[in-house]
Amino acid sequence: MSIRPTWFYIALALSAACGLARAQGATEAYPAKPLHMAIPYPPGGATDIIARNLSQKLQELLGQPVVLEYKPGGGGIIATEFVAKSAPDGYTMVMVTTAHVINPSLRKNLPYDTLRDFSGVSMVAVSHILIAATPSLQANDLAEVLSLARRNPGKLSFASPGVGGAMHLTGELLKYMTGVDIVHVPYKGGSAAYPDVIAGRIPLIIDPVFAVWPYVKSGKMKAIAMASPSRVPSYPDVPAVSETVPGFSVLSMTGIIVPHATPRPVVYRLSADIGRALATPEVKARMSEAGMDPSPTTPEQFDAYIRSESAKWAKVIKKAGVTD
Secondary structure, X not given: OOOOOHHHHHHHHHHHHHHHHHHHHHHHHOOOXXXXXXXXXXOOOHHHHHHHHHHHHHHHHHOOOEEEEEOOOHHHHHHHHHHHOOOOOOOEEEEEEOHHHHHHHHOOOOOOOOOOOEEEEEEEEEEOEEEEEOOOOOOOOHHHHHHHHHHOOOOOEEEEOOOOOHHHHHHHHHHHHHOOOOEEEEOOOHHXXXXXHHHOOOOEEEEEHHHHHHHHHXXXXXXXXXXXXXXXXXXXXXXXXXXXXXXXXXXXXXEEXXXXXXXXXXXXXXXXXXXXXXXXXXXXXXXXXXXOEEOOOOHHHHHHHHHHHHHHHHHHHHHHOOOO
């Protein structure tokens, strides 16, 4: 074994120190160029509204443009894969939705690993999901709906905007946790189901509360229960499912993730600025208009949420036999 001269180790140490200094300097200079946020759905929807409001405020806080890149398709997979393959430098992020924690169990051969290939930055917002019913249904709360379903297995049905989405799986989770047999009827979008629910052809619907509530207010539907973990302050008279089914909790969420190897100081900087942006009155007001509640988290909290939700939906999807 050869013995290196002392000067070799001194040079090696100096080289490592210089490399660390360059890395720290790059982090301290962040951001030094425009950032890019991939959006998994076309312009005009709720995710787009959140992204536009958030990006405008982030530009002010970061001092750099935040460019929105629309990459719809594949239930969010196209946009997420794009970011998975991007440089882990904090300049490319993706706004994910609840589909991000459903896809690992629903879709085969994902081009990335949901848990290993990304770092959570922050949850951005949540929206609340409502179980509503046709006015003629002979049940006015969740306990009565479940009782009716048990007396008539396979006779009750619920509508949702499509197979494998958060609304469909909210119904499957309810079935999983209560053992009732209620038939799922998928539609191409929630609004397509409303005429059938109003007319009583489909007794139940599961959809975002902001979309259903106008029909509840007009008496064309009646609210049964909110899927949120507890009562929602904006709708205090609507019970939470958990009041009848302890432990039940579903929220439709959006959040920001980056490639896993992104430097932690950069992740923390992004997370902190997202939190500051979501705390501003103008962002709060615009999100409220879209039926969303700002819900910033730490990176660690968002990573833990993604892990727990992925595990939860894996059980539900396997039990229900849901396939894409």
